[in-house]
Amino acid sequence: MAYKSLLTVAASTEGVLETVTAAAGIAQAMDAHLDALALGVDRTQIGYSYVGSGAVVIAAAMDRAEAEAREAEAALNAAIGAQTSALRSSVESVVTQLGALTDVVAARARYSDLVVLPLPYGKSRGVEDEAVTEAALFEGMAPVLIVPSSGMRTPQPKRIILAWNQSRESLVAARRAMPFLKRADMVQIVVIDPPSHGPERSDPGGLLCQLLVRHGVKAEVSVLARTLPRISDVLARQARDVDADMLVMGAYGHSRFREAILGGATRDMLEKSEVPVFLAH
Structure with missing residues (x-):
């Protein structure tokens, strides 16, 4: 692939x-x-x-x-x-x-x-x-x-952060990024403040991790608390902490108009990203 x-x-x-x-x-x-x-x-x-x-x-x-x-x-x-x-x-x-x-x-x-x-x-x-x-x-x-302006560290990212919120956009991004994910040494599925009553309440990110592992991806799940004002801030900090080469995320979960006026994880990430960001909608 x-x-x-x-x-x-x-x-x-x-x-x-x-x-x-x-x-x-x-x-x-x-x-x-x-x-x-x-x-x-x-x-x-x-x-x-x-x-x-x-x-x-x-x-x-x-x-x-x-x-x-x-x-x-x-x-x-x-x-x-x-x-x-x-x-x-x-x-x-x-x-x-x-x-x-x-x-x-x-x-x-x-x-x-x-x-x-x-x-x-x-x-x-x-x-x-x-x-x-x-x-x-x-x-x-x-x-x-x-x-980003600093360029891409390696054409085959070894450490990848995959943002997961159970949305259609994030699932599409995971599937489209498969050629990168399969070549990585570590893919960390990051779930931030998962809903306590959601369909994945007992195992946030577990089904996605299972899907990726069956494709040969070296995946793991990390559940994080939203300790910073914006989701993008948490993702950026996690990318720095694990020295990630790439961030994979779904693009524009809200309307583009809302993101442009009120802001959103996609726009916030693209305004200051320090690592390459893989997007799909």
Whole structure:
């Protein structure tokens, strides 16, 4: 079991080298092909304007988007060129309006086993970075590996934290991450404050652990108390305590609108993650 078709998307030059290096390492370890997409995004939203001015604004915005696409493509080519010559890869460049970005990314993510992206949040990130991540997850129906600015320690993570809350999203994430889980030396299923009256009240995480072990995964369960304000804080601390190489979790258990306004474990994790985060919805 392995990923055979990988995709990475760059809407800017920020974080390209770290993301491509991580994706290339996984591709080499699993004998996969890496597709890279450079995006130039027209962010203009033409509303009311003077007669004739709209065309000027659109033309200027498209010129800027084309320049950004060329910069992103050059960064992708440079990053791929820094990898081993045995890497099988291809680079494509696309210019799109922000409103059509979802369709562009989803059309490619649907035919990829894994999408590798940089952190979508931060001072240097734009609205298009979050849009790319959500397009791959929701419309592309692909698992997404988010690579932090520090990069990925190893293309075959040896110690993995698997966040489990009995939700559909976390189960999908566990199944989609199986190629990583089966290669790991230790997979710790972390359950935080399990409900006392839930279906797994007598054995939190036990059935998932059984499923993984039957697939040859070296899994164990760790039940933790919520001793910090946010779930993401507990997960981040546990990842540091066990020196984890990767965190696997279900993405957006609440609506994206609620996560954007009120916050949620997914957004909180992606805003400050120190380790690669594997997401699936």
